[in-house]
Amino acid sequence: MPGLRIDGYVIVSADGMLANADRVMPDQLKFEGDKKFFSAALDRADLIVHGRHSGEDQPNSPKRKRIVLTRKIAGLAPDPSNPKAILWNPAGAAFEAACDLAGVHSGTIAIIGGPYVFGMFMDRYDTFWLSLAPRVRLPGGEPCFPGVPEHSPQDILAAHGLRAGEVRILDAAEGVSVTPWRRAA
Numbered sequence: 476m477p478g479l480r481i482d483g484y485v486i487v488s489a490d491g492m493l494a495n496a497d498r499v500m501p502d503q504l505k506f507e508g509d510k511k512f513f514s515a516a517l518d519r520a521d522l523i524v525h526g527r528h529s530g531e532d533q534p535n536s537p538k539r540k541r542i543v544l545t546r547k548i549a550g551l552a553p554d555p556s557n558p559k560a561i562l563w564n565p566a567g568a569a570f571e572a573a574c575d576l577a578g579v580h581s582g583t584i585a586i587i588g589g590p591y592v593f594g595m596f597m598d599r600y601d602t603f604w605l606s607l608a609p610r611v612r613l614p615g616g617e618p619c620f621p622g623v624p625e626h627s628p629q630d631i632l633a634a635h636g637l638r639a640g641e642v643r644i645l646d647a648a649e650g651v652s653v654t655p656w657r658r659a660a
């Protein structure tokens with residue numbers, strides 16, 4: 476869609492997990508520096524897209540327009556629990572139609588998970604912001620993308636035409652960083 480940029484955001488453990496074995500994001504993966512980075516990015520986004528269990532739950536969340544994936548509806552519907560949200564089942568409606576119903580035709584869309592949703596947009600990201608917590612391991616956890624752990628998250632981004640940019644440190648004590656993976660020109 477011309478006029479729209481698509482950015483992805485995730486924080487992963489050293490073994491490429493975004494949640495633990497109970498499919499819950501544990502406190503071990505929560506860092507102030509990353510939370511600030513993520514929250515500021517979402518404040519700048521025009522629309523947020525996520526699966527039903529991946530809402531960001533931040534103070535500014537109620538102000539943000541969002542599309543929530545669910546199989547509970549056939550295609551598209553307003554979210555009865557949130558006037559700023561649209562419910563979307565990709566099996567029944569195109570993404571463009573969901574953006575149209577959300578009233579977003581230009582600007583930045585932030586894709587924030589979970590794994591299936593990240594996978595759906597793999598060939599469309601302008602930039603994927605991969606945060607890494609190198610001292611955290613979540614054995615048996617929930618892989619961040621389809622194809623992890625057979626492949627690393629970095630290898631998957633690279634295989635979809637994205638290239639790593641300059642690493643930014645978000646938490647020096649814990650070695651947490653974020654790397655922008657940008658689509659090669």
Ligand SMILES: NC(=O)c1ccc[n+]([C@@H]2O[C@H](COP(=O)([O-])OP(=O)(O)OC[C@H]3O[C@@H](n4cnc5c(N)ncnc54)[C@H](OP(=O)(O)O)[C@@H]3O)[C@@H](O)[C@H]2O)c1
Nearest residue numbers: 485486493494498499500526527528529544545546588589
């Ligand atoms: N570390 C991080 O940065 C990060 C990022 C994102 C998420 N997380 C965590 O990772 C976990 C992800 O949870 P999750 O695996 O359950 O993923 P999820 O995508 O958040 O939620 C799954 C639900 O979303 C809906 N959904 C997903 N794909 C769909 C599709 N193709 N079509 C229609 N509906 C679809 C379904 O909802 P219905 O059941 O309503 O049909 C499904 O049950 C959560 O604990 C979250 O907090 C962590």
